[in-house]
Amino acid sequence: MVSVTGGEPLVLTIAGARALPSGPFESGHRSLQSGVRAWVEQQTHHPVGYVEQLYTFADRDRTEAAARVISISYLGLTRQARPGGDAAASWQSWYRYFPWEDHRAGAPAAVERLIAPALRDWAGSAPSLGGRRERRQRAGVNFGLDGHAWNEELVLQRYELLYEVGVVAEATRGSDRTCAAPAPGEPMLHDHRRILATGIARLRAKIKYRPVVFELMPPSFTLLQLQQSVEALAGQRMHKQNFRRLIEQQELVEETGRIATETGGRPAKLFRFRRAVQQERAFAGTKLPVTRGP
Amino acid sequence: MVSVTGGEPLVLTIAGARALPSGPFESGHRSLQSGVRAWVEQQTHHPVGYVEQLYTFADRDRTEAAARVISISYLGLTRQARPGGDAAASWQSWYRYFPWEDHRAGAPAAVERLIAPALRDWAGSAPSLGGRRERRQRAGVNFGLDGHAWNEELVLQRYELLYEVGVVAEATRGSDRTCAAPAPGEPMLHDHRRILATGIARLRAKIKYRPVVFELMPPSFTLLQLQQSVEALAGQRMHKQNFRRLIEQQELVEETGRIATETGGRPAKLFRFRRAVQQERAFAGTKLPVTRGP
DNA sequence: CCTGGAAATGCTCGATATGAGCATAAGGAG
DNA sequence: CTCCTTATGCTCATATCGAGCATTTCCAGG
Secondary structure (H helix, E strand, O other): OEEEEOOEEEEEEEOOOOEOOOOOOOOOOOOHHHHHHHHHHHHHOOOOOEEEEEEEEOOHHHOOOOOOOOEEEEEEEOOOOOOOOOOOOEEEEHHHOOHHHOOEOEOOHHHHHHHHHHHHHHHHOOOOHHHHHHHHHHHHHHHOOOOOOOOOOOHHHHHHHHHHHOOOHHHHOOOOOOOOOOOOOOOOOOOHHHHHHHHHHHHHHHOOOOOOHHHHOOOOEOHHHHHHHHHHHHOOOEOHHHHHHHHHHOOOEEEEEEEEOOOOOOOEEEEEEOOOHHHHOOOOOOOOOEOOOO | OEEEEOOEEEEEEEOOOOEOOOOOOOOOOOOHHHHHHHHHHHHHOOOOOEEEEEEEEOOHHHOOOOOOOOEEEEEEEOOOOOOOOOOOOEEEEHHHOOHHHOOEOEOOHHHHHHHHHHHHHHHHOOOOHHHHHHHHHHHHHHHOOOOOOOOOOOHHHHHHHHHHHOOOHHHHOOOOOOOOOOOOOOOOOOOHHHHHHHHHHHHHHHOOOOOOHHHHOOOOEOHHHHHHHHHHHHOOOEOHHHHHHHHHHOOOEEEEEEEEOOOOOOOEEEEEEOOOHHHHOOOOOOOOOEOOOO
16 A cells, blocks of 8 residues: 655554554455455555555465465555554555665765665676676666666666675575675565565556556645655655646646645645546557558 | 567457357466466467456355456467467457457447437436436547547447447347347457457557567568558557657657568668667656656 | 669658756745 | 745646658569
8 A cells, every 4th residue: 555645645554653554365355456456455445546456476485384375466446544443553655665665855965975875886707798798787777877877667677686685684584595785675575565666667667657646645735745755755855847738738737726825835726636537548558650641 | 468460469268259268266476466477378389478467346146146256368479370289279369259340440330320329318318408418428439429539449338329329239139138239349258358459448548658568579570561550459540750750759669670671662661669768767647747846 | 785673771850758947926924 | 015835827848749741672573
């Protein structure tokens, strides 16, 4: 479950903020999707705006037990992020687990100080010259080093790279090694941090071609609030005027006629999501040079 | 398993071309993905170029049996499409099951003659005025009617719409109704046609932002062959010159130095895929107006 | 050898979309 | 009344996209 409140992307956690909510497979529902939705709503008393299947894991080395467990992970979006009845559950900023993913105030210092050196060491320790070159390139592409641009969608690839490099706490669990130079970021139980990385990556990709952000917004909002929600998810700052142009030209929103005055500056128009666009248009990234005529 | 041969998109089938290959869950592998890859290669003796998890189904009304079965569907791509050792397996054009998806020679006549009238009847039979309008709009968006543009990615939505309308053979199985005006296209067992639709949709979306077509191409190829493979998958014709421009400007291919002469016209340069691009770049659809400087 | 057909390849041109930034408006705090 | 802050409007250069013209280079057939 993901929410955005006050410009922070929040994720619902349990077990002292060290695990994602999970439940047993219930067979009372028509589909898995509806089962997940009902389960979350019952657990958190939040209406769930959007649910999407993420990935199914059944890897043998995933759990300590010999029995293979199949886990089907889901991404859910909700508007409200108040602590529910369950005291063990809490909302946490997802940057608590992935501090290197937040580039809203520029590249985090932790990347420079901790991650980049670890990546350099790792790249330099490859046996062959080609291997070193390949590792350096992979590190550069994933973390936006060596002149590569930062790509906010590579959340999972970055986490897996850090895992391979061995600076992720989860990577050394069960082995006799300890994490020599741990990367910043809280670990989670089992492979929950990997699942969360998958979810963040999916969401960051999705906001670009489907109007899912609105599932996280209150019924009416200013364009700055909308922008800040997108920035929270993408972990990047947006160009304000161009962001407005994008939203308005796509006719995703309409004015409510009301005005928000607590902006700190000039009052802002309040907008609401035009639900009709979901029916009018099919959102899909068009890129291929198709022919029009006969 | 999907392949492309001679400009036709092929899918590996079993059971007299009425089902997709499937197998039991094998626990000998490190991950599901590697298990699937090994299983397919063992069954078909084809090297599998690419494997991706599609979706996990566990819907109760999915099978006749009371026991709930979890099926994890995968999409695989391979270069070769020769009948393997298993005589029950065969490669079939996927348009055999979805004739309405092939717009390479314009909108298929079957859409006009069979599907559009059925959709009109269905839209007209909604109880309320708003419902009729909504249904008409949904039909228009999905099938490119009423001035809407055809969107080749909506494979699953179209199949599910036809299912709801009741013109799909699978929709009436088990009930006492028969399919009054069946839509064209061969049915499949269980929900395999739905899984295939999911796979086609995923592949059609993916070729736009990831260089997966090359998994289906021989080691060297002409740009026309490449274009025809994309056209086979997308079910649409491309603008030849713009297609080349797109491929070349992205530096996805490099010349082999050799020439193909059996083109029917001027000989064509042979190209090969630049595998290096997979490392150099991170492919992702960028759309958000991020800020560059400080 | 010459000609027409077919495909390959090169290039242009207008319409949009995108990135970046200037300028003005309209609140509140002091 | 002034400054600070955010909202909002607008411009401009550049990249990208859709469409189509033009030329090249092979083969087949007279």
